Amino acid sequence: MKVFSTKPALIITAATLMLGLAGCKAGWDETETEDETETPTDPTELATNFFGLGPYRRLEFTEQENNEDSGTFNLVSSVKAGDTTTLSASGDFEILSSGFGQLTVTSVSTGSDVSVNDEITFIKLKNSLTIVAPLKNSNNQIVPLINADHCSTSDINNNWVLFQQADNFDVDADNEGKLAYYGTFGWKNTSSNTDITSYDIDGEQAGDALSLSESTCEEGRAVNTNHRYFLTNAKTALLEIGESADAITAGTTTNSQFAIGLERKKLAALSDTNGTYIGYFTNSNDGAYFPVKAECTDGTCEFNQMTDVENGSLDNDNTYTLALLESKLNDPGNGMIAGDLTLPDSNTAGATFCTFNNDYNGSGIYFMACAGLPPGEDDNGQHTNLFLMTQP
Numbered sequence: 001m002k003v004f005s006t007k008p009a010l011i012i013t014a015a016t017l018m019l020g021l022a023g024c025k026a027g028w029d030e031t032e033t034e035d036e037t038e039t040p041t042d043p044t045e046l047a048t049n050f051f052g053l054g055p056y057r058r059l060e061f062t063e064q065e066n067n068e069d070s071g072t073f074n075l076v077s078s079v080k081a082g083d084t085t086t087l088s089a090s091g092d093f094e095i096l097s098s099g100f101g102q103l104t105v106t107s108v109s110t111g112s113d114v115s116v117n118d119e120i121t122f123i124k125l126k127n128s129l130t131i132v133a134p135l136k137n138s139n140n141q142i143v144p145l146i147n148a149d150h151c152s153t154s155d156i157n158n159n160w161v162l163f164q165q166a167d168n169f170d171v172d173a174d175n176e177g178k179l180a181y182y183g184t185f186g187w188k189n190t191s192s193n194t195d196i197t198s199y200d201i202d203g204e205q206a207g208d209a210l211s212l213s214e215s216t217c218e219e220g221r222a223v224n225t226n227h228r229y230f231l232t233n234a235k236t237a238l239l240e241i242g243e244s245a246d247a248i249t250a251g252t253t254t255n256s257q258f259a260i261g262l263e264r265k266k267l268a269a270l271s272d273t274n275g276t277y278i279g280y281f282t283n284s285n286d287g288a289y290f291p292v293k294a295e296c297t298d299g300t301c302e303f304n305q306m307t308d309v310e311n312g313s314l315d316n317d318n319t320y321t322l323a324l325l326e327s328k329l330n331d332p333g334n335g336m337i338a339g340d341l342t343l344p345d346s347n348t349a350g351a352t353f354c355t356f357n358n359d360y361n362g363s364g365i366y367f368m369a370c371a372g373l374p375p376g377e378d379d380n381g382q383h384t385n386l387f388l389m390t391q392p
Helices: 245-250
Strands: 009-013 049-052 056-064 067-078 085-095 101-110 119-125 129-132 143-146 156-164 182-187 194-199 210-212 216-218 221-224 227-230 236-242 257-263 275-283 288-297 300-308 313-324 336-342 349-357 367-372 384-390
Touching: 056 143, 119 275, 119 384, 143 236, 156 236, 156 349, 156 367, 236 245, 257 349, 257 367, 275 300, 288 313, 288 384, 300 384, 313 349, 336 367, 349 384
Parallel strands: 009 227
Antiparallel strands: 009 236, 049 056, 049 143, 056 067, 067 085, 085 101, 101 119, 119 129, 129 143, 156 182, 156 257, 182 194, 194 210, 216 221, 221 227, 236 257, 275 288, 275 384, 288 300, 300 313, 313 336, 336 349, 349 367, 367 384
């Protein structure tokens, strides 16, 4: 497998960035409290614009008066922010009885990633995070978008999980400046310094910590030489590590890694995860992607594919299981937990790492994001993802 030959560049879309590359840096305060979250920003006070990377995307929701569950949307894409528009579409949205949202495209003025009458599902964590189902020509890649209209007014101390691997990348060959599967991220509001720690699937530090300094932030976007960030008060984040500074400048994302960062909150017990969830499962090993419904009880989460998001019908003949490990509670940091993922009719488990919060940004919604190896695989170029939220 080919490895980057140039020093990676970093783009982060952060609101509560969950990022990381291992290790501690002198002078960086990594003291963890039981709950490191600042007073949450009221989600209703945030704008309705959501932004994503690889390519750059902006999704705007306009809700009906006195009804946040329906309205209109606009979706715009370009290779990078400020470039020529490559996709411009609009239509209606609604939250279905299953808890999933649905975009119904009524107009496309530019691009071919969507068509008129397309129905595209999404989950929306209030105004902190939206995850959209894969668009056309995307190799079944989900589209996380965060509210990034505003620069963060407080320090950020978060966790992250990988959600998209570079096309030609071996995470074991050279970890310098690269992401593994999960980790932590810190950003200082007063100095704009960042500190990123990364861990491999065995919970070991993956290379040295990545420390950056002297970035500036304006309208949610921060720049640091060959690094770019989106920072916001919404307690959520995205991150891109590019193959080189030139690739970042050009908006070339083929050999970029992408991670999603989430607000960090300490778990008291496995029972904190108890609940009914909806979300998405992806497996890069076989290109699988589908919406799911899950039930978590004392650390065991069983989930099934949702075959009809309108009425919530499930494929009950095939059950996936995520078994979280009590011995890995809040390890290596608050809100983190390791587990084993098994596929239907299989006894082979895939090592998985999750971050969990049972009151995301003060919304009352539980949210879990996981990344790991497909069961039976040991190729770090492959990964699974599971994103779950309790029904609003």
